[in-house]
Amino acid sequence: MNIGELFSKGGFVMWPLLLLSILSLTVVIERVLFWWKILTRERETAGRVLEAAQRDWRSAGDLARSAIDQPIGRFLNAGLELKDQEPDVVQLAMEASAQEELAAMHKGDKILEAVIAIAPLLGLLGTVLGLINSLGSIRLGDLGTTATENVTLGISEALITTATGLIIAILSLAFYRVFQGLIAQQAKIFQKAGNELELLYRKTWSSQDAGRIAKRVNSSAIAPDPSGTSAEAAEPS
Template identity: 30%
Template sequence: MNWLEALQSGEQYIEDLMALGGPVMWPLVLVSILLWTLVLERYWFLLVTYPRLLTYWMRIADTEARRTLARAETLLAIRRNLRLIRTLSGILPMLGLLGTVTGIVETFDLIHVFGSSETRIVARGVSQALITTLAGLVMGLFGVGVGYDLHRRANADEIRLGQGLKP
């Protein structure tokens, strides 16, 4: 199997999973992409931009006023988007729960129309409910873990910044 076939197979798997999860999967994916984007931006800032910013501030902060301004602006930059990351991490499990409810409601609607003897109807609705729940929980847990790490790093950088502008 070459890489193109593997890519097409993966794409088909994702399409099938999105279809099985129902309409709530799209908001889950969009919020998850936003979360990943913010997380990557924060790590890029903390690992690449922040040391450069400190070096820059050390070069130009020749007066007490400039040092104070540099500290204030850097403190704001360190904390940027951390609340949004936490918020999105909390929204993802709620979207998963919404998918669970919509899957169960759809199941009861179909049972009402076709009767309870059709097990495929019940299985499809329960499957949709579980897929969205799993997706929301997994994505939310990722966000909580990474959000905690980013918060810990920001606190450590704030402490270092409080001791003076040192990289």
């Protein structure tokens, strides 16, 4: 029995199951291509940006902007483009960017969740309708005779929809769990890269802040007093 025969014997419930399978397959293909593009480049991008940030923030920002088509590039760029802001502001910007990127990675989850929940129920509905149709033609006097052969065949055909619904749901669930695992992995990568970049920024900010304080102290030490003489000249000899 080929696929066409199975589809025709499954009844009208096979049409919504076909629609669900197309939706699930479309989401799976799109997500596989999305994750393939990310997983093959993100670690290299994060390593290059963080290495450059140890030497020069401008170079690190250029590298992050060149990888703006990747989630990790947009995430790191959110912090690097605020290089003149306070560390807390940079931290908030990176946290907001991480939440936005992780939310985008959940694209298609609702469709897969719907397919996982609805497909088995549609398959069961098709089987129940098939059983009702098959058993409705049985008379008590036909039990144990050859008249029940068609009923047995009808029952086996009714189970086609249940098997189809379960297959669609199982495959969708498998890919769904894989995608959720990849999202959890991305959250860890974002957290690790963000912590390293924030630490480097806080060190740079602290050294710059200390330089600004020292500059202000030196400027005030040589500033003239209101009498028109410098602080050193005002001291008694």
